Amino acid sequence: MIAYPRSIRARSALAASLLALIALAVVGVTSSLAIRYRVQDDAFNRVEQVASRWSAAARAGTIPVVIPASGDVDLIQLVDARGRVLAASHSARARPALSTLRPPADDRVQRRTDGRRLLVAIRITTAADAPVVLAERREPALLRGHNLEYALTAAALALLAIVAWTSWRTVDRTLRPVEAIRARLAEITVSDISLRMAVPPGDDEVAMLVRTANQTLDRLDEAVAQQRRFAATTSHELRNPIAGLRLQLEEALLHPGEVDPHETIRSALSAADRLDAIVSDLLVLARLRAGDPAPPELVDLGRLVSQEAPRAGRVPVRVHAAPEVWVCGSRIQLVRVLANLVNNAIRHADSAVDVSVAASGGQAVVTVTDDGAGIAPADRERVFERFTRLDDGRRRDAGGSGLGLAISRDIAQSHGGTLKAEDSPRGARFVLRLPRLDSPPAERVERLSAVI
Incomplete structure (x- = not known):
């Protein structure tokens, strides 16, 4: 069993060589046939020219007994209807008739070859006993044996070697940066992923690969951190x-x-x-964080808030929900966000908590506001970090995990939305924004479910 080369260089050179071999074989065979036909036709034309000249001289009665040779056409004879040689060139005088070929009256010029010599026979006139001029020469050297095929094969092999070498060198130059990338990546370990690869000049595929790899390493570095x-x-x-x-x-x-x-x-x-x-x-x-998908469904956010917001607790919760505010996502996860925000507001409120749902452009907006001490502007992003609990939160509830707001923001982001702590005249104000949908028909429900 022939082993397929593992190297891309070898595979590319082999593929290019095979394609070149097929192309050169087709071109070689075509060229051989074309050259043979052209060289042979030119040689026949030369013999026919000589035979035609002495045929005209025979009709005029001026043909000599010893016919002068004309270059490569050294065998020339004038043969009568009985096959007797009436006149001949010096090389053909001692020979019998060069051929028994006698063209018919309606086709006075005929050609014949035996693979070694080229013969042209021309009937002088259409008369029944008209003599025939025979002219013959050796086949051109290029057509003898397989000289032409040998020459074309040698040229094809030389071209094939050039194609293979060029393909190898081209792929080698192309893959050289990839080899450097591989060596650099081999140096990167989990304990140290700060190494980056040098971006080669230009905007070709290799440069784009390096940039993408560096960006991936940046994200991986951040994820590991x-x-x-x-x-x-x-x-x-x-x-x-x-x-x-x-x-x-x-x-x-x-x-x-x-x-x-x-x-x-x-x-x-x-x-x-x-x-x-x-x-x-x-x-x-x-x-x-792992991106485990939750079953998607269409949710009327106003109705969800009205049903799930707790009405009894340490302080009252007032709900102001607009109807028909549709979003697509996980109902269970959205309930968890609402519970986290409302429970957090109840824990910090002095007298009441307000929850509102409204549509604003292409967004569904849920606002949870309390009238407690509020959150300092410097802490509004820090409260979404994992295990972050401000002093007021620890004082009011020592048993919390410090993960509720971090989980709520992750859920909002997984639904394509945002969760932020924004300015409020009094207390803390958390605003959840999600992509809003129009009241969709049943077929849109199925389409959205398939996408998500």
Whole structure:
């Protein structure tokens, strides 16, 4: 079994050589036939010219007994109807008639070849006993044997070698930057992905490949940095409740007479609840960051907010929802965003929370506003970072995971929207913006579901 070359250079050179071989074979055969026909036809024309001249002389009665040779046409004879030689060139005098060929009266000129010599017979007149002029020469050297084919084959092999070498060199020059890219990529490891490849000059495919690879490495570097920060922050956030839980249990074990067991169990359950909340939120965040798709559906955002916003709690929640504000996405995830925002507002509000839903151009806008202390402008982006909890939030709810707003923003972004903390006359104001749809017919529902 023939092994197919693994190298792109070898495969390219082989492919180019095979195509060139096919083309050269076709051109070679065509050229051989054309050259043979042309050379032979020219040689026959030369012999026919000589025979025609002495045929005219025979009709005029001026042909000599010894006919002068004409270059390569050295055998010339005038033969009568009985095959007797009446006149001949010096080389043909001692020979019998060169051929028994006698052209008919309606076709006075005929050609014959035996593969070695070319013969032309011309009947002098149309009379029944008219003599015939025979002229003969050797076949041209180019047509003897396979000299022409040998010459064409040698030329084709030389061209084939040039094509293979040129293809190899061209592909080699093209792949040289790719080899440099491969060597550079081999130096990049998970522990150090800060290395980048030098972009070659120009805007060809290789330069575009290098730019794309560098951009991919930038994104990968940022993702790895985020994962490291996430792992460090997660370990820190998990370590605190675990350490507290361990301390309480060890204290209850070492000093059983001084510790209230019921209080220890309640504290342990509180720590376990915090751990459970953190782990659950981490799982949700991991699924969102991994891009796991949720089943899409059409949601009337106004109706969803009216149904899901809690009406009873520490402070009242007032809902102002416009009807027929349609969005496409995961109902469960949108409910989670709403619950996170409303619960966060209830935790920080002094007297009330306002939730509104409206359509603004091509967007559906959900606004959650409380009348609490608000968020300083410098902290409005920081609150969306994972495990970030401001002092007021820790004071009001020590058991939160610090992931609710981060999860809510990820859900908004996965739906093609945004979630921001914006200016408010009093308290905090969170604004969720999602792409809005018109009231769609059933077929559009199916189309949107297929796309998402």
